[in-house]
Amino acid sequence: MRMHNPPHPGEVLKELCLEPLDLTVTDAAEALGVSRKTLSSILNGRSGVSPEMAIRLGKAFDTSAESWLNQQMQYDLWIAEKNLQGLEIERLNAA
Amino acid sequence: MRMHNPPHPGEVLKELCLEPLDLTVTDAAEALGVSRKTLSSILNGRSGVSPEMAIRLGKAFDTSAESWLNQQMQYDLWIAEKNLQGLEIERLNAA
DNA sequence: GTAACCTGTAACGGATCAGGTTACAACTAA
């Protein structure tokens, strides 16, 4: 409800990390210790940021792994909410 | 680094949601719209809380889906950090 | 033009995971 179309973490990664440093996908992937395809897939929004990838990003860019996973979470949640649109679930918590 | 052994969300779910309401696994699973096995698997720490499950939990127990996913994230991150123990990644952020 | 990169991506395969159904053994309570 809160977030309208949260950005895919890959966009943020590209705009805030790779582009400012003029890093090529190839070089960044090598530095992160993953294949070029894996990083490219994230940058183009075809894969999510896994916990392990979040740790790699945190170490490489001196950020917190949590911040990357939080972005991924917001994105996944937004997708899931669209998928479960109209789902009715009875309230279980007693007053 | 911060969290020592964060609890699996299933533990929290059992202790804070099911037990206080005397809810059986069978009844809760039915109310959530998932199979008994799926819920049991989460409660016993054999499955994680997916984004869709987080939404179901949020609706059923009047909590935020984010809170469930955050717990799952902390747990996943803790596991991933153990798996990547000793991983060295060169710092890429220019000063 | 040619060579050297960088890039996205298709096409494999492997591993893991969420989720379902069915079925069974164990336990508890009426």
Add this chain to the structure above:
DNA sequence: TTAGTTGTAACCTGATCCGTTACAGGTTAC
């Protein structure tokens, strides 16, 4: 004994992460 609850094994489907290899298209330098 009978009924309800529970964990879980077995099996299936679909999705996702990651890897390698290979290709086509782009850019840049010579």
